Structures are given as structure tokens and as C-alpha cells.
Amino acid sequence: MKNDNIVWHNHEVDKSIRSFMKKQRPCLLWFTGLSGSGKSTIAGAVETILAERLQHTYLMDGDNVRHRLCGDLGFSEEDRVENIRRVGEVANLMVDAGLIVLTAFISPFRSNREMVRKMLGEGEFIEVHIDTPIEVCESRDPKGLYEKARAGLIKDFTGIDSPYEAPESPEIRIQNYNISVQEAAQQVIDYLDKQGYLKPQNGAQNASIG
Template sequence: MTMKTENTVWHEHNVSKAERAKQKYQQPCLLWYTGLSGSGKSTVANAVDAMLYARDCHSYILDGDNVRHGLNGDLGFSDEDRVENIRRISQVAKLFVDSGLIVTTAFISPFQSDRDMARALLEGGEFLEVFIDTPIEICEQRDPKGLYKKARAGEIKDFTGIDSGYDIPQSPEIHVETANKSIEQCALQIVNHLEQKGYIPSK
């Protein structure tokens, strides 16, 4: 959707994004986790969030399932609804980044065009694509919600990796290969990247 509500005007804030970031001693950004269902996106994201909290960083997670319980509860999983799902969360994430937070979204977000759309909303360096790279065989073995089994049985349609495609990120800022790493190791890789690139202070 590109339609805008009529008779509305954007209001500038007295406190800038830079001032909010300075108050929090960090550079706001959006960690956009993408990967197949069962890849470990939410698990790794939560581990990273806990590490950031322990370091007195200001962060928040916008989890895919949680958002579908409220804001996006009216959407299904057709290609059209997936696009709208990402459009809405991208706009919400932008507001969170503007508040000075390190924001996390954990969505399958299978289409590169949608991830590019989310990136385009933010300033340079604020969008960090985090590819949680887990082979589909491992995702199916885990199948924590039993979704792959249902998809294989035809009980779920438009399931990513089965009867709906997934665009593998070609140049993610952070590429996490989970097959031979613990959750802690994956999370540390991401936190170390944030530290090395100056988003959060060094210990």
C-alpha cells in the first residue's frame, strides 16, 4: 500500500534521533533477522537481546508471531499478505529506530524486494540484514511448531521452503551459519559485530 491518509501533516519532534541516541550511548539500528521457519531467528534474537540488556543497551524485539497476534492479526500468509506484513512492521521498526533503540525484527521475510523496501526506509548504516542460515533439512528436523509436517501433508499452503519460495540474502551485513554453532556463539557473533562497527560501546 502506498496510499496516504488525506489532510495529515508530518510533525517534527523537538528531540532529535541523534539526541535520543546520545542519551542512550549507542547508535540506533534495525537488526533484520531473516531465515526459514525453524532456523532459530527468534531464539538467536532473544539471546542477543539478553546480551544487549546485560550491557545496559536499549533494545526491543518485534517478533513475527507476536506482531501477528495484534497489529497484523488480520493478515494471512499469501504473497500479498506477506508483503503487507513486512510493510507494516517496517514502518513500526522505523519509529523504534527514531526513538534511539536497537530494534530487532525476527520474520521469515522471504522476499528480497520486501527486505530492500525496509532498508530503503532507514538512513545509511541503520539497516542490518542478519541471515540466520540454517539448512532446510535441519529446520525440518527441529520443526518446533510442527509446521513442516503440516505443510508436507498439504494442511498448510504457501509455506516458505515447501510451496513458497525464499530469496537467499546475497550480501547480508551479518551471516550466521547455525548448523555447527551454539545459540550463544551465534548471538556473540552478532553482538561482536555491533561492537566492532560502533553501534554499541566496547566493554
């Protein structure tokens, strides 16, 4: 229950100042797709390119968040909604700090993704659909999850016995098969460049990662 005695305090140093200091337009890149679609891999590749261009970022991965922030949650529909709500709230604070935030979550329900979109300002939520056919995801199955789901060892598994509601009009759609990770990541970078989220390169020295 909300306490009426709690009010929002506006600080003198705000998002616009933090954004100016970082020379970038803060946003949330929300990577969504089936398990095994390549969300985390592509998000990681995008962050590497951004780091090399000296942009200020933070990547929130679904499995990592489940270790601490959402470690008390299971995988029921209620818990999955709460998982996304918490991630959205944290990501919103990071965007307010002037960061380019990347998240990699299945987030199967459109209503949940729309809930996060509404937390942010206009143009700050960028939905990135990693559109990989389920048969391709299942052939990869890096964690053996599809095999367990098919065997009935995992219940409510997205794509098997729980639905995945694909984005209808995402800002970015990547068909992640028959292309390299770098090609997929570059599609995101190209969008950010075109829409003015990144500082102009202008021959500036890049960092070397790896």
C-alpha cells in the same frame, strides 16, 4: 490515498538526541531465515546480551506481531508483504526513538527486505541471515509446520511450495548448525561492537539477566 493536508512535523528532540541520551547508535537488526532456522532464539540471545550491557532494545517476533498488530492478516503473498511493511514502519519509529530493534521474521522475499531497508537511514538496517539448511530446519520442526506442509495441510509454506530468496550480501550471515546459540549471538554482538553501535564497556557494571 495520501491526504495533501497531512505534513510531517519535525520536533526539537530528534533521533540524534535520543541516541546520545541512550549512549548507543540506533539500528534495526533484521533476522531472516527459514522457519526453524533459529531466528527467534538467536535474536532473543542477542537481546539478552545487550540488556546485560545496559543497551536499550526491543525485540519484535513474527508470531507475537501476528497476535495484534497484524492479527487481521493471513498468509497470502499480499498479506505477507503488508505484514513486513507494518513491521518495518513500527521498527523505523523505534529506531527514531533511539532503540536497537531486533526483528525475527522469515521475510522470504528480497524485495520486501529491501523495502524496509529503504525506510531507514544509512547504516541503520542490518540484515542478519540465519543460514540454516532446510533439512536441519525440518529435522527441528518445533511447531510441526513442515510435517503439515508436506501433508498439504498448509499452503504457500516457505521452503516447501513457496520460495525463500536468501540474502545475497547480508551484513551478517550466521551458519546456524554445529554451533551453540551463544556462539551465534556473539557474532552479532561482535559486529555491533566493531561497527560502533554499542557504548564502550570500559569496565562498566553489567546487569544480570535470568
